[in-house]
Amino acid sequence: MRRTVVLNVVGLTLDLLGNDTPNLNALMARGGACSLSTITPAVTSSVQATMTTGLTPRDHGIVGNGWYFRDLAEVWFWRQSNRLVSGEKIWEAGKRIDPSFTCAKLFWWYNMYSSADISVTPRPMYPADGRKIPDVYTQPAGLREELNARLGMFPLFRFWGPFADIISSRWIADCALHIYESRQPTLTLVYLPLLDYNLQRLGPSHPDLRRDVRDIDSLCGSIIDQVQRDDTRVIVVSEYGVTDVSGPVHINRVLREAGLIQIRTEAGRELLDTGASEAFA
Structure with missing residues (x-):
């Protein structure tokens, strides 16, 4: 089975492609491009679950980024167990067709206790003194120390929160290339969040967004150039687009x-x- 890398560049739309995206333009010229219809709700957890199962939220069960638990009277966001997602996953279907099929799922959500062969996902440490310490959860478990030694600690506070920027996406890209080369997965799923930050902070028409577009194109280009040397198929997807509105x-x-x-x-x-x-x- 031909190796495939899927880059989830959340927030990317055809409208953002142009002079600032030479690498994505070149990929599109070699292959093609089309608009994807998203789902309701168009939020990360639900869309990713649909992409990995081919099911709608009513069937895979991920109806949002969180749930309100009436008995606890609490909202819980960003649960992590893949056991919450119903339905056959794409890597399970791949292995059913070809037992040698392997999948690396990198920073896509619901990535703990997954049936994917390789998983890397944010998982902070919460010691008793109340601190929140950046860390990742990996499958296999030993991959965590390998990545920390090679790439340094995952920059969690550049992934979530007010300081989120390209630093986290660059770490994820480096992680993806290391696993691609060292583990040789059949399917590599990579989540690159950079565009989503300022699209939601500033909006799609803000001039600062062009820098992010150039940066994410460069990051994608570094991955595309390396993996296509092996005739690996590259697919770029986006969970949703962000548009200007006249009023909230x-x-x-x-x-x-x-x-x-x-x-x-x-x-x-x-x-x-x-x-x-x-x-x-």
């Missing part, structure tokens, strides 16, 4: 005005009190 719809403000939302004040800041609220978004 503040759903929770409307619900609050209707008396359906309750809040509590902590250290001068208002926080949603989910268990005391009749409805919230």
